[in-house]
Amino acid sequence: MASTTSSRDRVVVIGGGFAGLNLIKHLDDSKFDIILVDRNNFHGFPPLFYQVASSGLDPTNIAFPFRRELRSGKHHKAEFHLGEVRSIDVAAKTVTTNLETIPYDRLVIAAGSTNNFFGNDDLLKKVYTLKSTDEAIRIRNEMLDRFERASVEPDAEKRRRLLSFVVIGGGPAGVEIAGALGEMKRYVIGRDYPTLSPDDVSIILMEGSDRLLRTMSEKSSADALKGLEALMVDIHLNTIMKSYGDDNIVTTTAGDTFYSEMVIWTAGVQGVQFEWKGVDKPVGGGGRIVTDGYCRVDGLKNVYAIGDIGIHTSDDAPRGLPQLAQVAIQQGKFLAKILNKGRTDRPFRYKDKGSMATIGRNRAVADLPHYHFSGWAAWVAWMFVHLLSLLGMRSKINVLLNWMWAYFTYNTSLRLLLRGSRYPERGEMWDGTRSK
């Protein structure tokens, strides 16, 4: 139910990720009625999705209910509407979700990015992806199910097939999930699954370019390669998947095929797509919405795009800014300031605070603006940066406890196959999938 009419402008924000939530937190709610629309009822934390996928963290550790986050004292700073946006009507000034149509005075699109299969959309059904908490839970359940099934499988060849993992894409997400799998292979299998051996598990990481983490420094790339090799991850650079079917990956390199029953796809992202009414789609490369230097969508009045979904090319960034949490956070705050003031000042400038990626359990690489470091120290730095970014003291403590526990014991209480479904009679299969 939308709020009652008011003389204040209504700002509708699509998406409560880093960009949308930071915008709302800094927006002056005495000037605006704010409505947040999101497909989930919680703010997720993408940098740690890979830890949910690998049972290192529980999804609840990194999911924050909007209805709590949007409360400030006794009142709600913004109204929350669950819904998946289907279309935006620029002429009628409305947003339509699967549940309702919401009128806006100003619209901020912060819906983020999702998987990109570069036209091969049939892949979606075959591979596992990591762009949401739900997708991470799906990976966790499938991985744990495979380890369990393999551990009661007497045929060695079948065991190896069950545990043939391929990760596509050598960016941070790919490196981090491959590292977590490597930890599993190297340290966990022997202890938790006495009928399995590390040799039963194969982990291949495929990257199309000539190095891992190619948005980072050469040193980071080299350290990541070394770190993953130590975790028995088999790395194939300059290797691009052409097709995947019948559990076989065919690459563009002549003759190379790889067997894999579980492919994790981290190789591409694109802006989340909507239907546009009353205007030509203001969408450019990578499915991103084209804006000017003030996050205003090209050719539209009172419509803004921030975070992963927006793109503005300039002399500083001829291909637009990278799709990173830091950019989203800074743009959210920037746009709040503009809207509060009611006028533009200087255009948005991204302040690069550096980037990081973990390689396994206690090693990371870090590129600060003028300094590279790696190993255990980088891992500790990575840990603290991410802890501090989590919302709320309680999550910080929970995550820290989980990490310390895992660090000292390699134990995790989180290797749980939780499905939320059980009865085949309800159309739910025993393995968590549905019949048909």
Next chain:
Amino acid sequence: MASTTSSRDRVVVIGGGFAGLNLIKHLDDSKFDIILVDRNNFHGFPPLFYQVASSGLDPTNIAFPFRRELRSGKHHKAEFHLGEVRSIDVAAKTVTTNLETIPYDRLVIAAGSTNNFFGNDDLLKKVYTLKSTDEAIRIRNEMLDRFERASVEPDAEKRRRLLSFVVIGGGPAGVEIAGALGEMKRYVIGRDYPTLSPDDVSIILMEGSDRLLRTMSEKSSADALKGLEALMVDIHLNTIMKSYGDDNIVTTTAGDTFYSEMVIWTAGVQGVQFEWKGVDKPVGGGGRIVTDGYCRVDGLKNVYAIGDIGIHTSDDAPRGLPQLAQVAIQQGKFLAKILNKGRTDRPFRYKDKGSMATIGRNRAVADLPHYHFSGWAAWVAWMFVHLLSLLGMRSKINVLLNWMWAYFTYNTSLRLLLRGSRYPERGEMWDGTRSK
């Protein structure tokens, strides 16, 4: 993969609930090779399922991975096999799961109980149930989804329909989930869902007999009734559901019908069923397996049944013992002692330590063998009894923190709609269900 041959007897245990896990913990693994088979890879905690369903606890707080629990120091006390048992072949001495066939020397059936629809099995598809962690998650997601959809629904009548909850069965599970819903209606709605009013929510509890908690004292029944009424739960005693279709419940009381879009069924349990080969089904009333006073299945050698699934009638218990955690725990320990000794001594005797149930957030009823008490003191007692029963210090601390947090703030970070699925292209609907 089963372990290598050994001269020791192999004990296969079906089900790692209170009965099975306590048996294994007390079984002498220098005398037996132990294999645990369970459909889940974790030990659940049924007394607190209703708290998962009502977002009071996270499923991970009360789920304990078997692979960790079965480790004692460096070796594994028992081998764990994930699998859902389909059949037991008494002649061949094997158990067949959906994944494999396992030979046994001795078989302990501790598979517990599941929902009983008294022949009306079509109900399974229409109602929500609470007999496993997965079923509790399903209730949580459906409840949260309904609150979200109602909060963007402008039509008051439709809002009320979305939030028309009926709980069938006035035993502990029914009373506890109705109480949790009542707390939601009375205290949470107004604060977390500003567009909803408590009047939008209706909660009906139906019980076939003339009092709630009829296995407990009359005083407990009266206190439960009063407590739930204070939480705005509408209680109908002597009311039995005859049928449920098109969102309408028809009762056996002439003319009474109730509208409900979400029915939670806690009205009946039965033993988990398998196919039996080489023998007539040794199954009696309530689908329970008939045993003698030593938990030995009638007419079978080296086959035992303990916990909810077993029944032995005697002068003390002409209808068998109640299906309670305490009975299961005590039978697990009892059978371990018999198997370790290799001979029977005195038959099993249940030592009744009393029973308890919560009514809402900070009130409970407790019947000790010679003493009844209720209110806040009973709630504190209930809390400590359940905390102490949880496995591991870490879960105890986590659950205590969650409870204290909720007690002082009514806040919960756990109202998360986590689905583990997302893409309609994968056959997954946006609302978490699958298309067809």
